Amino acid sequence: MSLKYAVLAALLEGEASGYELSKVFDVSLANFWPATPQQLYRELERLAADGLIEARTVQQERRPNKRLFTLTEAGREHLNAFAAEPTRRPTAIRDEFLIKIQAMDGVDPEAVRALVEERRAWAVGKLARYERVRERLLDGRTEEEYLRDADRVGPYLTLSAGITLERENVRWCEHVLTVLKRRAPLG
Amino acid sequence: MSLKYAVLAALLEGEASGYELSKVFDVSLANFWPATPQQLYRELERLAADGLIEARTVQQERRPNKRLFTLTEAGREHLNAFAAEPTRRPTAIRDEFLIKIQAMDGVDPEAVRALVEERRAWAVGKLARYERVRERLLDGRTEEEYLRDADRVGPYLTLSAGITLERENVRWCEHVLTVLKRRAPLG
DNA sequence: CGCACCTATTCAATTAGTTCAATAAGGAGA
């Protein structure tokens, strides 16, 4: 449903192939709408059929050919209309890890510790990657300057939401680890 | 895939009907694995067929009859085994609103402001509901006492993750609103 | 030289999730 708009929004950054988008959707940018490569290729076909994006094939000599997609004017308008509408669906979070935490009291504390430690490491890594993207966007300016003067602030604001999320994630994990330590000596 | 375990984990709180679970999955508890009533009823059928939960029908005079489900010993063990395993799937967030923010630079600032304001109000409401659940769980004790002494801390820890999330959500929204105000006079 | 990995895309099958609606009885309020 919204994958459509996630793809259009990703193409605001410029021309991209399905493969490039699948990298972006996997790691950095669109962390608020995950999609597998298969989903993206299908969606790109549909969007092209609807005239919201345009494809051109680029012949490559030492690589498989690729198809690069760009937003059409119709696609841009479609996206803008969507972005101006009130939000229909609330945020949906699916987190296997938190199910495990909910049920942690029936589990060996050492296994729980390992779980939380893994999560923490993962969040730390993601945070570092986000911070690097942030530095690249700011390019020497302060956040205040950037947010006052830049042409586009949307990508920066979603990024800063991601940074906050992962920062709090790390703090939460560390909190849980101290709780586990405090409870351990009793067991 | 994990809906199964989300349901089992929800039943750790005690016997419940499909209807009751659908309320819990909708609002308070399992905010990290949303599910519609239809999904829950289907999943409950499957779990009962697999012997992980047991059903009993309760005749009601002034209401439709309901079927109450409880964890079986097999179900409890199944859940514990799952919770001790390393997490396979990373957190998946699907957020239509953040797609709109990503694309906000092509949109009337007043429409964006309304969007963010709506999101803020929603987060404030959710936070208030979470805080009420928290007070009920703590029941006069301090957090430190609770986390040291309570039989089960899983539900409290997932709740506190939710509280942190919404708190930061509110702060982020307020930040974006000040950014919009600063940029508005220029347009 | 062989193996594994990267780019780049596509197909097929299956499972998961959404949407709409029907049923059925009681309670609340105009």
Add this chain to the structure above:
DNA sequence: TCTCCTTATTGAACTAATTGAATAGGTGCG
């Protein structure tokens, strides 16, 4: 009394997402 809301569950149809694999040339490593 008419209508709408709540409890409680079920059915069917549909769309979206996941999984696994196939293809195919190139690069890097030991």
